[in-house]
Amino acid sequence: MWNVMSFEKIIFGLALILGNVLPAQVLAEPDGSALTNMVLQDCGSCHGMTLKGGLGPALLPENLEALSVEAVAAIIRDGVGGTAMPPWKDLLSDEEVLWISRHLKSGTFVQGPGAAEN
Numbered sequence: 001m002w003n004v005m006s007f008e009k010i011i012f013g014l015a016l017i018l019g020n021v022l023p024a025q026v027l028a029e030p031d032g033s034a035l036t037n038m039v040l041q042d043c044g045s046c047h048g049m050t051l052k053g054g055l056g057p058a059l060l061p062e063n064l065e066a067l068s069v070e071a072v073a074a075i076i077r078d079g080v081g082g083t084a085m086p087p088w089k090d091l092l093s094d095e096e097v098l099w100i101s102r103h104l105k106s107g108t109f110v111q112g113p114g115a116a117e118n
């Protein structure tokens, strides 16, 4: 029999399920502004805050011309063995790595605030 108590339990259960499922789906879409900050700060700590190079080489479009988006993504995912370039696959999803690679290749990170947020 339906009564108010069981109806409330169902609503509560649904809210729990939705609360658990929805944020994960939202996160599957790369968060442009968070990733932009991450690239400029974390990657920037080696590649320079303006990605013009430091301990690691410059990551401007002209520096990455010879590499495809997939090749750049593979380097970011797996790092470069025997160098300071660490693998990022435990910290970034494949979608996030591809997003960063596309934006490195197109130079949007260094074209002013907000340029890479889409």
Ligand code: HEC
Pocket (backbone or CB within 6 Å): 039, 042, 043, 044, 045, 046, 047, 055, 056, 057, 059, 063, 064, 072, 075, 076, 080, 083, 084, 085, 086, 088, 100
């Ligand atoms: C601890 C220092 C360090 C950090 C942090 C770092 N890198 Fe690197 N990265 C390097 C070094 C050193 C190399 C050069 C490796 C070599 O000699 O081939 C490199 C190489 C690369 C290359 C290849 C460039 C080329 O022209 O072959 C890409 C792309 C790259 N890094 C992207 C990134 C991204 C994106 C991040 C942040 C998610 C990042 N790196 C964070 C040190 C770092």
